Amino acid sequence: MHRDQSQLRARSAPEHLPSLLLGLDQMLDEFTRLPMRAEFRFDPDMPAVITVEFLAERGPNLLWRMGRELLHRGLTSMSGCGDVRMWPTLPGERPSSWLLLESQEVEALFQLPTGPLSEWLDATYRITSAEAEMDGLNWDDFLLELLDDPGTPSE
Template sequence: MQHTVVERELELNLVLSPERTIPVPARLMYRTNDPYAVHMTFHIGTDYPVNWTFARELLIDGVFRPCGHGDVRIWPTKVDGRSVVCVALTSPEGDALLEASSPIVSAWLGRTLAMVPPGTEGGQLGLDDALAELLATSQDGES
């Protein structure tokens, strides 16, 4: 089974205070062989990028309404008249609030949904084929 990657480079704003943000280069990545997850990589001026992985469904929902709890929370809002998606991340190293352009995130999500529509993620994992093979093998061995 062929697997596809849907990537998008974008610039996020790291919110330092209500009046101050700094741009952060980032990458959104979706892999059809990991169909339930999205991956965000941030380049924050350190030797190593920061990687976060969370449910694609969480990002889809967060474009439209506040969702998530714990380590990842996402909600839509307006900043200076622009539609943005806020992503709040919490880790032992600290908290971060990032803003991403809603049209850019929505367009990228649309590409992932065209590749793997909601509800078809399980078919991407090849579990049905593996299970059928396993059952065929076990039945061959029965006497």
């Protein structure tokens, strides 16, 4: 749950929150960083899920959907246990978190600044509180959207 629930409110009408374009570093190995950008998007109709598009200079962009709560918790503590994990960097370093993405095809570690992401996530919780994020969710549409592969034709 969100750490400051006293100031959260459930949405009364869908609000639009601009996406967050965030500069981050992909760790290619222990010493090599590749600066890149990622766009974080929030949809009030699916508030529990944040869509993150990693914008590659060369090659295709990479699209991941991850839990909003996982991202929020990962700013201050270890979060996640599957394909997506996030945790803060060591104290004394610039305020940032590690984001690890794993699948059969991809394994990528990113370092991202916590300040802008924290502020943006807080804005999502002002639109839809943690307590209200599952209210009115159409589970069939949610699962279809979550599992949809843009390369696979729909029937």
